[in-house]
Amino acid sequence: MKNIIDGFLALVKQRNDHEPEFMQAVEELAENVIPFIVENERYYGKNLLLRMVEPERVLIFRITWVDDNGEIQVNRGYRIQMNSAIGPYKGGLRFHPSVNLSILKFLAFEQVFKNSLTSLPMGGGKGGSDFNPKGKSEGEIMRFCQAFMSEMYRHIGPSTDVPAGDIGVGAREIGYMLGMYKKLKNEFTGVLTGKGLSYGGSLIRPEATGYGAVYFAQKMLETKKDTIFGKNVVISGSGNVAQFAVEKALHLGAKVLTLSDSSGYVYDADGIDEEKLAFVMKLKNEKRGRISEYIETYPKATFVKGKTPWGIKCDIALPCATQNELNGDDANILLGNGCICVAEGANMPSTLKAVEAFQKAKILYAPGKASNAGGVAVSGLEMTQNSLRYQWTREEVDNKLKNIMSDIHKSCLKYGTCDDGYVDYVKGANIAGFVKVADAMLAQGVV
Numbered sequence: 001m002k003n004i005i006d007g008f009l010a011l012v013k014q015r016n017d018h019e020p021e022f023m024q025a026v027e028e029l030a031e032n033v034i035p036f037i038v039e040n041e042r043y044y045g046k047n048l049l050l051r052m053v054e055p056e057r058v059l060i061f062r063i064t065w066v067d068d069n070g071e072i073q074v075n076r077g078y079r080i081q082m083n084s085a086i087g088p089y090k091g092g093l094r095f096h097p098s099v100n101l102s103i104l105k106f107l108a109f110e111q112v113f114k115n116s117l118t119s120l121p122m123g124g125g126k127g128g129s130d131f132n133p134k135g136k137s138e139g140e141i142m143r144f145c146q147a148f149m150s151e152m153y154r155h156i157g158p159s160t161d162v163p164a165g166d167i168g169v170g171a172r173e174i175g176y177m178l179g180m181y182k183k184l185k186n187e188f189t190g191v192l193t194g195k196g197l198s199y200g201g202s203l204i205r206p207e208a209t210g211y212g213a214v215y216f217a218q219k220m221l222e223t224k225k226d227t228i229f230g231k232n233v234v235i236s237g238s239g240n241v242a243q244f245a246v247e248k249a250l251h252l253g254a255k256v257l258t259l260s261d262s263s264g265y266v267y268d269a270d271g272i273d274e275e276k277l278a279f280v281m282k283l284k285n286e287k288r289g290r291i292s293e294y295i296e297t298y299p300k301a302t303f304v305k306g307k308t309p310w311g312i313k314c315d316i317a318l319p320c321a322t323q324n325e326l327n328g329d330d331a332n333i334l335l336g337n338g339c340i341c342v343a344e345g346a347n348m349p350s351t352l353k354a355v356e357a358f359q360k361a362k363i364l365y366a367p368g369k370a371s372n373a374g375g376v377a378v379s380g381l382e383m384t385q386n387s388l389r390y391q392w393t394r395e396e397v398d399n400k401l402k403n404i405m406s407d408i409h410k411s412c413l414k415y416g417t418c419d420d421g422y423v424d425y426v427k428g429a430n431i432a433g434f435v436k437v438a439d440a441m442l443a444q445g446v447v
């Protein structure tokens, strides 16, 4: 089996050399899916995985815009239309200086299986730009978003490709992009999700990824007859996903000890409560400040510059910042400190070595494609509401989100429960995600 997997990975690497993040995501999936394909005649010999690692379409385009000093700026835009077997391409847009083809291809690849797990009819895609929103004025952000959409509108549509937010793209940016799309196409459709409530957005979409990750952690703990109540939780990031992971963890009676951004982390031994969370939301979403400013208002907390929070003793860790933010050494420190559960809010935040360590220790460990699927799931529900020209209540959407997270958890149990009872959530998510996409591809022929 190892030879088959190695041979497959060598072939993929040949075509995608210099794309380490993409290869990491492919390797993690291939380890589980290739043995499954070999054991199942229905999927064997059809080159399904080889087809899935090749994007259906990669769009790379120039974005030009004028900054506040009148200088012409040039950025690179991307949209990876990875797989449309089960529905229109669906996935976020990331605006961050680190954005490149490898990062967006790994995100688009993971999105295919994540979207499949939600059981909603959504294919997988991802896009973005190397534009850095930090320090930009409101006018610059708007002009950049308009310039981005002035090319992207040709390639998307409510039944073709439906982008949303990701790092650096929230409701503000989605609003500016929708405005431009509407102007160019002269139509009001649900072509983007994560919209504001007054123009077709869904209740609970901002909360969905963070809430969903905590719902998933809760489901994992239930398998051990445990709950999140009273647990110490360490969270990284302080953006959309992290903020609502804190909120739901607090609702369920946990104590949250940390938050972070790319400059370091804050540790608050007294716990980040509702009031402190409201401060962080204002700091990050309105003032667009740095997490280090937390200690100016809450001086009992400490700020640790340039470090990640994994050294803080906890029961549960929720990485909610970015890819590869938690390495093998971090994983061993968490395990040494008694951590029993890791649910990823971010996409691929744990390196392969970290995943290996969690699995070897047999703790509850959920990969992002399962535990952070709540965001795209509610995006799918936003698409449904747009098609119906209707808006469900907060409770209705939250209940649907809970049910979807619970069903994803069941799918992981179905395909990931080992002979000794240990649940390999990575295997479960990879195979469950694969099956639906593979069945659709088989039904649609070689296209």
Ligand SMILES: NC(=O)C1=CN([C@@H]2O[C@H](COP(=O)(O)OP(=O)(O)OC[C@H]3O[C@@H](n4cnc5c(N)ncnc54)[C@H](OP(=O)(O)O)[C@@H]3O)[C@@H](O)[C@H]2O)C=CC1
Binding pocket: 165, 166, 167, 168, 169, 209, 237, 238, 239, 240, 241, 242, 260, 261, 262, 263, 320, 321, 322, 323, 325, 345, 346, 347, 372, 373, 375, 376
């Ligand atoms: N939004 C969503 O619905 C979904 C998001 N995700 C994933 O969740 C993660 C967070 O996304 P989201 O909260 O939306 O994004 P935001 O832009 O709202 O927040 C990102 C957070 O991560 C931090 N961060 C970004 N890059 C780095 C880095 N290189 N090192 C350390 N910290 C970093 C940011 O700090 P700083 O401000 O300093 O850059 C910020 O605190 C991403 O992996 C994303 O792909 C997954 C599913 C859905």
Ligand SMILES: O=C(O)CCC(=O)C(=O)O
Binding pocket: 090, 091, 092, 093, 111, 114, 162, 163, 164, 165, 166, 193, 347, 372, 373, 375, 376, 377, 379
């Ligand atoms: O809501 C969406 O369409 C995409 C969310 C996303 O980018 C993700 O799940 O990583």
